[in-house]
Amino acid sequence: MLLLAVLALVAAACGSDASTDDADGDAGSTDTEATESASDDSSSSDDGDTDTAEAAAGLEGTLRVMIHQNPPMVEWVESFNADFEAANPGVTIDLSVIDAADLPTANQTRLSAGDVDVTTVTVTGFANPVQPYMTDVEPPYWQQLIDAGLLMDLSGQDFVGNYDDAAIAEGGSYDGGVYSLNLGRVSYSGMFVNLDLLGEVGVDVPTTWGELVAACDTVKGAGYECMTAGGADGWPIFVGAYGLLGSLYPDQEGLVEGLWTGEAAWNDEQGQKLFERYEVYANEMLEDQAAGLGHDAAIERYKAGDVAFAPTGNWQAGVMEPAADSDLTPAEFEWTYIPFPGSDNAADNQILFGKYDQGWAVAEGTPVEDLAMAYLAAFSDPDTYNDFANTVNFLPTQPTATLDNTLGRAVAPLLQEGAFTVGYEQWFIGPAGAGQWANAGQGALWFYNGDFADAAEAADQAQADFEAGLGG
Amino acid sequence: MTAQQRTLFGAGRRRFIPWLLLAPGVGFYLVMAVGPSIATAFYSFTDATGLRGLPINWVGFDNYNEFAFEGARSRDNLDAVQRTLLFMVLVTVLQFGVGLLMAILVNQRLKGSLVFRTLFFVPVILGAVVQGLMWKLFLRPGGGPMDTIYGWLGLESQFLAGPSAFYWVVLVQIWANAGFTMVVFLAGMQTIPAELNEAAAVDGATGWQLFKNVTWPQLTPAVNTNFLLNIIGSLQAWMLFLVLTGFTNSTKVLGYVVYAEGFGQQGTSSFRQGYAAAASIVLFLLVLVLGMAANFVVTRRERKYLG
Numbered sequence: 187m188l189l190l191a192v193l194a195l196v197a198a199a200c201g202s203d204a205s206t207d208d209a210d211g212d213a214g215s216t217d218t219e220a221t222e223s224a225s226d227d228s229s230s231s232d233d234g235d236t237d238t239a240e241a242a243a244g245l246e247g248t249l250r251v252m253i254h255q256n257p258p259m260v261e262w263v264e265s266f267n268a269d270f271e272a273a274n275p276g277v278t279i280d281l282s283v284i285d286a287a288d289l290p291t292a293n294q295t296r297l298s299a300g301d302v303d304v305t306t307v308t309v310t311g312f313a314n315p316v317q318p319y320m321t322d323v324e325p326p327y328w329q330q331l332i333d334a335g336l337l338m339d340l341s342g343q344d345f346v347g348n349y350d351d352a353a354i355a356e357g358g359s360y361d362g363g364v365y366s367l368n369l370g371r372v373s374y375s376g377m378f379v380n381l382d383l384l385g386e387v388g389v390d391v392p393t394t395w396g397e398l399v400a401a402c403d404t405v406k407g408a409g410y411e412c413m414t415a416g417g418a419d420g421w422p423i424f425v426g427a428y429g430l431l432g433s434l435y436p437d438q439e440g441l442v443e444g445l446w447t448g449e450a451a452w453n454d455e456q457g458q459k460l461f462e463r464y465e466v467y468a469n470e471m472l473e474d475q476a477a478g479l480g481h482d483a484a485i486e487r488y489k490a491g492d493v494a495f496a497p498t499g500n501w502q503a504g505v506m507e508p509a510a511d512s513d514l515t516p517a518e519f520e521w522t523y524i525p526f527p528g529s530d531n532a533a534d535n536q537i538l539f540g541k542y543d544q545g546w547a548v549a550e551g552t553p554v555e556d557l558a559m560a561y562l563a564a565f566s567d568p569d570t571y572n573d574f575a576n577t578v579n580f581l582p583t584q585p586t587a588t589l590d591n592t593l594g595r596a597v598a599p600l601l602q603e604g605a606f607t608v609g610y611e612q613w614f615i616g617p618a619g620a621g622q623w624a625n626a627g628q629g630a631l632w633f634y635n636g637d638f639a640d641a642a643e644a645a646d647q648a649q650a651d652f653e654a655g656l657g658g
Numbered sequence: 659m660t661a662q663q664r665t666l667f668g669a670g671r672r673r674f675i676p677w678l679l680l681a682p683g684v685g686f687y688l689v690m691a692v693g694p695s696i697a698t699a700f701y702s703f704t705d706a707t708g709l710r711g712l713p714i715n716w717v718g719f720d721n722y723n724e725f726a727f728e729g730a731r732s733r734d735n736l737d738a739v740q741r742t743l744l745f746m747v748l749v750t751v752l753q754f755g756v757g758l759l760m761a762i763l764v765n766q767r768l769k770g771s772l773v774f775r776t777l778f779f780v781p782v783i784l785g786a787v788v789q790g791l792m793w794k795l796f797l798r799p800g801g802g803p804m805d806t807i808y809g810w811l812g813l814e815s816q817f818l819a820g821p822s823a824f825y826w827v828v829l830v831q832i833w834a835n836a837g838f839t840m841v842v843f844l845a846g847m848q849t850i851p852a853e854l855n856e857a858a859a860v861d862g863a864t865g866w867q868l869f870k871n872v873t874w875p876q877l878t879p880a881v882n883t884n885f886l887l888n889i890i891g892s893l894q895a896w897m898l899f900l901v902l903t904g905f906t907n908s909t910k911v912l913g914y915v916v917y918a919e920g921f922g923q924q925g926t927s928s929f930r931q932g933y934a935a936a937a938s939i940v941l942f943l944l945v946l947v948l949g950m951a952a953n954f955v956v957t958r959r960e961r962k963y964l965g
Contacts (some may be wrong), residue, residue, distance in 0.1 A: 474816075475799060488892075621734055654733075
């Protein structure tokens with residue numbers, strides 16, 4: 187069966203051209219003569235609802251849209267789609283919601299088959315570009331999609347100008363073209379802090395690693411839990427520790443380059459410290475129950491109020507403080523979001539590391555190109571985008587948008603100081619032949635899963651696996 | 659052509675009728691099984707990505723070389739192969755035993771045996787995702803049913819998130835498929851003439867002697883079928899690993915490596931379907947060699963018992 191599965195996809199991809207240019211295909215078609223940019227004539231309701239999905243002249247057809255699972259975002263997109271359909275009676279939006287982990291596969295197959303028009307191409311912007319100091323590495327899959335001619339160049343579209351230059355350049359450009367419209371930055375180097383609980387046990391918000399360790403001891407001594415995360419999904423464990431990595435290596439891009447050039451090592455003094463703290467985080471700070479919680483369930487569990495910290499991405503703020511018309515319930519305690527205090531130096535714990543999150547891309551050769559462009563134009567309307575960013579809690583990539591909520595107030599001072607940096611794992615590519623332990627950004631999970639019990643052993647293994655790819 | 663064959667296939671144009679009737683099935687088999695298998699072997703020598711529009715280049719044995727010999731990656735792959743073999747041994751032996759035991763139990767003329775027969779078979783029809791979801795809930799640390807039982811015994815475990823995760827997947831695999839093993843054994847048991855058991859009983863055979871000298875030899879076809887199916891099924895198993903343990907280095911089996919490499923599931927990696935095809939050919943060879951060896955053993959056994 188496995189052979190069949192692999193083969194079927196290769197054959198589908200390499201078979202006949204299966205042109206998607208045919209507007210009479212089953213994807214639906216559009217007779218649109220011209221599409222007007224909705225960004226110029228959009229309107230907005232007083233409550234900031236998503237009714238800015240302005241009608242563009244004569245649009246009709248079915249637009250196949252694919253996004254990944256993120257409860258607040260899915261709710262918002264469904265509402266936006268309904269408004270867009272209402273404003274364009276001839277239009278139907280066929281929305282697919284898939285797990286984020288399945289995005290590569292879904293994009294690979296559906297773009298190759300011409301089965302999607304507008305898609306979330308990645309949830310990491312255009313991360314992991316091949317750098318000059320890297321040799322013999324495979325390009326990231328988003329680059330493969332573009333090289334294969336499967337994504338449309340959005341350069342020149344009016345709505346592209348609604349986004350800030352950095353987002354366009356770093357989050358969606360490649361080889362002179364704009365292939366993805368990045369919808370927001372997210373930080374995953376921080377953690378939610380239950381201020382009510384800390385107040386009850388008489389602990390200040392920690393600003394250093396030592397304070398965090400002491401806070402956990404106090405919290406647990408009072409019968410509460412220190413931290414929770416989505417251990418059942420695995421990846422939330424190491425993503426929760428990205429802040430720890432970041433605070434010990436403020437120059438995240440430099441760390442990756444250092445590993446490649448030999449100027450840094452996972453088992454040098456700083457690396458050893460990283461692994462020792464991973465071990466404490468995974469084995470002592472996280473509650474036992476975390477192993478049974480998925481990513482989405484973990485933040486719901488955190489909302490119960492008896493856990494002090496939840497190290498995770500700021501996108502979870504949309505679950506902590508959902509939009510007024512959401513089915514989700516808000517946390518019933520006062521909270522904030524702070525950078526993970528993993529360093530002994532408080533100044534190193536004031537940086538938000540993160541990534542460019544999802545970006546819209548349009549399938550090259552889509553039979554409903556005008557409709558796709560109108561959809562992105564409507565989405566990119568500043569008022570609509572502002573509502574989106576506030577609902578989903580993305581750090582905005584449109585300069586006119588601001589987060590007007592608890593998260594926004596928590597991170598605004600950090601962002602004003604320019605303290606948002608693209609994180610380590612957005613730069614890291616392991617050399618070909620590197621072992622499965624080479625990416626120590628995932629080291630916290632190794633302790634959590636019991637793969638290693640000793641920090642020094644894990645650090646040595648990580649470095650050995652990385653060097654194995656370098657021919658060391 | 660023998661006279662018998664001429665009779666079977668008829669004479670004149672009628673002799674083509676059997677071939678015409680076979681043609682759809684043979685054609686389907688060639689298109690859906692043989693063709694893709696040969697093509698996978700071909701792609702294993704290329705850098706195919708699975709993306710329409712990217713060229714496919716011939717890379718010779720590079721994919722195999724990388725799989726088996728390059729850097730620490732080859733060690734990880736070897737670990738996955740070893741893990742796959744361990745999984746095969748554990749599942750084959752234990753599932754065989756559990757399935758046989760269940761078949762013996764439900765083959766008794768006892769009240770309710772039909773109900774248990776159905777209950778034992780139900781997991782087989784659920785599918786890996788449902789099976790995985792059920793067991794993830796059952797093995798949930800922090801208050802899940804198994805965690806509660808462990809608590810009563812003064813034990814602790816992280817179950818699927820801990821170092822014992824691999825063995826929990828073995829358990830789930832057996833739970834999921836033992837019902838099928840049971841059905842095959844049951845079918846075999848029900849073909850054993852009752853007279854044989856009755857005659858042996860009249861001669862004073864004990865229950866164990868009945869099983870050893872009558873039931874077991876007569877079960878030879880079922881034993882052999884289960885043996886081969888368990889080996890092949892466990893070598894190919896990977897979905898339960900994905901559903902139950904997800905992204906975990908220490909539980910990767912070869913089938914999961916194929917999936918992860920071919921479909922961009924290795925974190926930030928690329929689509930590498932040529933490499934995945936090479937890994938799947940390795941898996942195929944593993945299944946082929948072990949399957950043929952097992953077939954040789956069971957064929958000899960069948961000749962010994964049944965002539």
